[in-house]
Each structure stands twice: as C-alpha cells, then as structure tokens.
Amino acid sequence: MPDRPIGVFDSGIGGMTVVKELFTTVPNESIVYFGDTARLPYGTKSVETVRRYAREDAELLMSYDVKMIIVACNTVSATALDEVERIAKGVPVIGMIGPCAKEAVQVTKNGRIGIIGTEATIASGAYDAAIAEEARRQSKPCETFSKACPLFVPLAEEGWTSHVATEVIAEEYLRDLNVKEIDTLILGCTHYPVLADVIQRTMGARVTLINSGAMAAMLVAEMLRLEYIAGDDIQHTAPHHTLLVSDIPRKFQAIGERFLGHPLPEARQVVWEESWTAAR
Numbered sequence: 469m470p471d472r473p474i475g476v477f478d479s480g481i482g483g484m485t486v487v488k489e490l491f492t493t494v495p496n497e498s499i500v501y502f503g504d505t506a507r508l509p510y511g512t513k514s515v516e517t518v519r520r521y522a523r524e525d526a527e528l529l530m531s532y533d534v535k536m537i538i539v540a541c542n543t544v545s546a547t548a549l550d551e552v553e554r555i556a557k558g559v560p561v562i563g564m565i566g567p568c569a570k571e572a573v574q575v576t577k578n579g580r581i582g583i584i585g586t587e588a589t590i591a592s593g594a595y596d597a598a599i600a601e602e603a604r605r606q607s608k609p610c611e612t613f614s615k616a617c618p619l620f621v622p623l624a625e626e627g628w629t630s631h632v633a634t635e636v637i638a639e640e641y642l643r644d645l646n647v648k649e650i651d652t653l654i655l656g657c658t659h660y661p662v663l664a665d666v667i668q669r670t671m672g673a674r675v676t677l678i679n680s681g682a683m684a685a686m687l688v689a690e691m692l693r694l695e696y697i698a699g700d701d702i703q704h705t706a707p708h709h710t711l712l713v714s715d716i717p718r719k720f721q722a723i724g725e726r727f728l729g730h731p732l733p734e735a736r737q738v739v740w741e742e743s744w745t746a747a748r
C-alpha cells in the first residue's frame with residue numbers, strides 16, 4: 469500500500485499549485501496528476517456537469533491504483549466531493565475547503581475573511597458554510613465576503629503571472645473586497661496561487677493570503693501517517709510521477725515546470741470515450 473501513488477486532479481494547471489506543496493510536505497510520494505485540459509474551465513459549468521466530470525476524473529485516477537485522491541480543485545471540492553468519495557470506495561479523499569476554512573479562521577484578527585473562487589465555488593456557498601462552522605468551533609465570530617474571479621483561470625493557464633492585463637483585472641475584481649477591510653483572503657481556486665504576487669500587491673501587505681493547496685498538503689501528510697500508508701514507510705527508490713492531460717499537452721508542461729521550479733515527466737494525453745483510453 470505505501471508504495472502506491474497519490475492521485476491528484478484538477479481541470480488544468482491549478483492542481484500544480486497543490487503538487488508544489490506536496491513536493492515539500494510529502495517528498496517521498498509518487499504522484500499521478502490529471503489535468504482535464506480538454507474540458508477546462510470547470511468553474512463556469514453547471515453543478516451537474518462538474519459532478520459528472522468529477523466522477524470520470526476519479527475513475528481515471530482509481531485505474532492507477534492510487535492510495536489517496538486529492539481533489540486539487542475547489543470547484544469540485546465545493547460541489548462534488550461526495551461523488552469522488554463514492555467512486556473512491558474507501559480510498560481516502562481530501563478536498564480543498566475544510567483545511568483552508570480552518571486556517572482562515574485561525575489567522576484572521578478582525579474576523580473579516582474574503583473568499584475568491586470560480587463562479588461555481590462562490591455560488592455553492594461551501595466556504596461560507598465551512599467558515600461559519602469553524603468560527604463556531606473556535607468561538608471566533610467571523611464574517612465572509614466573496615467574489616467570483618473567473619478570468620483568473622485563463623490568465624493562470626496562459627502563464628500571465630505579471631502581465632499588465634492581469635493587474636487591471638485584479639484591480640477590478642478585488643476592489644469590493646478591499647473596501648470591506650478584510651484582513652484574510654482565501655485563494656479559493658487552485659489556479660490563483662499562480663497569480664499570488666499580483667493579488668497580494670492589489671490587496672496590500674496587511675491582507676494574509678491563504679493558499680488552499682498548502683493547507684490540504686499538511687492534511688495529506690497527517691492522513692498518510694494516520695492510515696500507515698506514507699511512502700517513507702517503505703525502503704524507497706526515488707518517487708515516480710505521472711502526468712496526464714485530456715487535451716494536447718502544448719503549454720501545460722512548460723507552465724507547470726516554470727511554476728514548480730521542478731522538471732516534470734512528459735505529459736501524456738488520455739481521452740474519455742465511455743472510459744479513459746490513451747490518445748491515438
């Protein structure tokens with residue numbers, strides 16, 4: 469069991485921000501990563517469609533005999549975590565929202581927490597609910613203010629991390645949250661850490677950004693230990709990573725490597741035809 473890989477999926481490059489954290493917190497683990505680049509973005513789709521994609525993505529990872537699934541997509545975590553758990557049949561599933569809400573409530577000083585995410589994540593109210601629950605648990609009154617920022621996803625996919633267009637769009641999206649005097653901002657989409665510098669500059673240094681992947685990676689390390697399935701429990705050869713995408717890998721690898729600061733295995737394309745097959 470410990471030598472089985474961890475499965476990670478997202479609609480595209482966003483989940484790489486979670487992989488980056490996993491490389492630090494659980495460096496001995498092999499990872500199978502799937503970016504559903506053919507069907508991206510998820511965040512503007514209906515809940516029914518996202519739930520279907522989530523099922524199919526989880527099936528793909530299960531076919532790699534993974535020991536854990538990390539839903540490195542806030543949209544799926546907010547709307548379809550139960551579908552992934554159903555397909556996973558007892559294999560532990562970790563989503564983005566719980567760990568991130570906990571950290572935000574711990575970190576905030578004035579109890580004013582901003583959330584940015586895709587349209588689907590924001591509409592689901594999943595973060596507001598998780599923060600309300602956590603605020604009760606920590607006896608710390610908190611108020612949430614949310615904003616959907618759909619254009620951040622294509623900007624991150626394009627690798628426009630410091631482009632002037634990104635600055636202008638960030639200014640426009642984040643103006644309302646700045647007025648609300650939040651002191652903590654949840655990057656509630658795994659694509660957004662790619663644009664963290666621009667977002668931080670726009671919000672100002674007094675606002676703490678919370679990266680959902682970093683919080684989830686800590687939970688992954690804890691779960692692997694608790695379940696006795698950590699990769700460092702075995703005599704280890706170097707971990708072996710697999711990178712899968714559903715459209716031609718074009719820019720994926722280059723942007724992924726630039727962001728990770730780490731070479732990636734060559735991305736392979738898989739195609740959904742009632743089940744997943746390798747592209748011909």
Ligand code: DGL
Pocket residue numbers: 478479480482483508509510511512540541542543544586589621656657658659
């Ligand atoms: N990275 C994803 C998220 O965390 C989805 C982005 C998208 O496909 O819209 O929500």
